Amino acid sequence: MANVRHGTVKEPFIHITKNAAMPFWKGLLIRASAVIAAFILCSLLAYFLIGANPGEFLKTFFEGNFGSNAASAKLRIWKLAKDTAILLCIALAITPAFRMRFWNIGAEGQVLISALASVAVVYYNAGRLEDGPLLVLMFIASIAAGMIWAVIPAIFKALWNANETLFTLMMNYVATFFVAYCLVKWTPNGSSVLGELKTGHLPSFGHDYLVLILVVLVTTAFMFVYLYYSKHGYEISVVGESQRTACYIGINVKKVIIRTMALSGALCGLTGFLLVAALDHSVTTTSVGGRGFTAIIVSWLAKFNPLIMIGTALLLVFLNHGAGQLATVFRVSFAFPDVVTGIVIFFVIGCEFFIRYKVHFRRKTRTAQVADNGSGGGGGALDSPGDNEKPDIVPDKGGKLK
């Protein structure tokens, strides 16, 4: 494949080649420096925009996550763990579908409808059942609701190849308005605020959030094993790589799509159940609060690996809490934390480029031949998930010297 250029041909100032194998520590180092560089840029922005010196910036960021005194430290660390767990749980839910290249952006609606299902069970139970059986019913209702919301677009995709991105997105709106409808129905005084339900609370051990966090950790382990060490996980990967290959080796693609989306929906259902039974004990149209979309970034940054997702979910929640504290302390609008989060994510995604590709600058004197392995010209780092696992097939996009 290697095209041979001679010294007489003018060499471009910069050229890029695919980086075959980078040691793990080096990749980690690049990512860490990207985060640090992003923080330096953010602290400069903070200095010029809101007048926070870099010291205050970092201190505030740190305090937002770990507290400013012993009492708030305890609260905020638990909050960090809890928010990470919820975000992670949604990211786990969308991951199997994404590995299959089924772009499910409907986690927001799937979680919301599951939360509504749990609330509906408590509402219509009206205190008749004890919390034990009630929780079982809530759990079943939430899982079922999440599965139904996810399987509808899956069926349309599998049978008629309907665009799943638009379909799942629209299902989000349906879920939101369905919640609004139920709230109007359940509050005859017209307030549309249900308030905290008195029954159907998940029992707590040790700490209010401990059960939730443990459930999510067990789910993470399960998903890791399921995706990497089970036949289903393998089928998902094959369907994701090539549906034709999957057909050829006898995988029932339709079945895999529907089954995988049912699993995605069930995990969203679990999240919805946890939101209601362990945290809110109520539902509003904004109960999920955009986390169904943030989870996509979590999953993608981790290259769809459930174990790495723990880290990426933590990073996003960390940014959110730290930047939120900045907004509070410096009295700026919520746009500023979003800018900070955006910059850091941009750097993290951007640095993937330097991990996957090598940049060569033109040297001053040229004598030797230059072997050009014809890299794809370096598209966005996020263009193709799972690239690392694929054998390195060199694209022939350039092809000019053939």
Next chain:
Amino acid sequence: MFKKLVSLCLAVLMVAGLCAGFAGCAKANADFKIGVILLHDESSTYDKNFITAVEDAQKALGLSNSQVIIKKGIPEGNECYETAKDLVAEGCKVIFADSFGHEDFMIKAAKEFPEVQFCHATGTKAHTEKLSNYHNAFASIYEGRYLAGIAAGLKLKAMMEADSTIVPKIGYVGAFTYAEVISGYTSFYLGVKEIVPTVTMEVQFTGSWYDEAEEKNAANALINMGCVLISQHADSMGAPSACEDKGIPNVSYNGSTVSSCPNTFIVSSRIDWAPYVKYICEQTMAGKAIDTDWTGTISTGSVKLTDLGSKAPVEGTQAIIDQYKAELVAGTRHVFDTNNFTVNGEKLTSYLADVDDDGTYTGDTEVVKDGYFHESEYRSAPYFDMEIDGIHRINSKF
């Protein structure tokens, strides 16, 4: 190369951390702190009204920024309770929340921290929960809307005198069929009716507190039905801008819209929360009790009318408003005087209002006495939820 970069970054970080440490030491320890929990940030007119109030009160009391902690964007769920706890941990002695749905989570926190005061705007449960550290507050905004109605009535009267074909029909864009909205549009209608007795009103609900497109649609629908003047109770610019486009006079809410609607803006009523925020800070600092249900009035400076618009209002409006205002303050005039309206063609002599929010949604307290409906007296949040004659609801599914 990378190692150098990393070590440089680390060095910068360490120096920065050191600076932070010193900066922290320099801050003086203040013993009073108030925490404020808001549903959105300043992009919502509703929350902006609270932010302005808190900042005004802070200035009046001479508190520093570190003594007034404002938490924006707190949803109506566990996160509200979590934030309240966080504010307690930060040393707040009094915590204030601005949205109706925060109530249950504030009560939960109030039960856990009896030494901290919890104050909640627009809530309904303080008088039945009977916690010494949990309080509700609202304002008699129906009086403000009534006065805005007077200004609208004068405009309507002038329009009818100028063009005898005009039918006195006005429109109102409401959020939900909730007592706060019903009380608001009824008092506005009664204000207009005081000047133009033959007026009727159409009400269109949107089912959302903030939905610009829907509010605009509702206002346009009302205008197409022949409504010649519009008011609203929803938080976006939807209805006022629709009115400006079509040249229909508008009475606004939450603040003046004169800058974007110069031709059609008459007046706006709003609740000024600064007196309440100041009150709870002062009471807490002095170790005195805070009222379980606090109702701000025109006298406390809580119910305000903005300056009149420059083009739409009729000349002499301000003097007439001031006259009615004086009567309301003196107690010689009541907005919900039973001589001024009928329900199903009959004068109201008795009404059981749903004052106790016990989840049953049934009336429990007699509120018609001495010839008028006693709004915001048995609890601060409004409970007038009747359909009076002359007002027609186009949709009531919300």
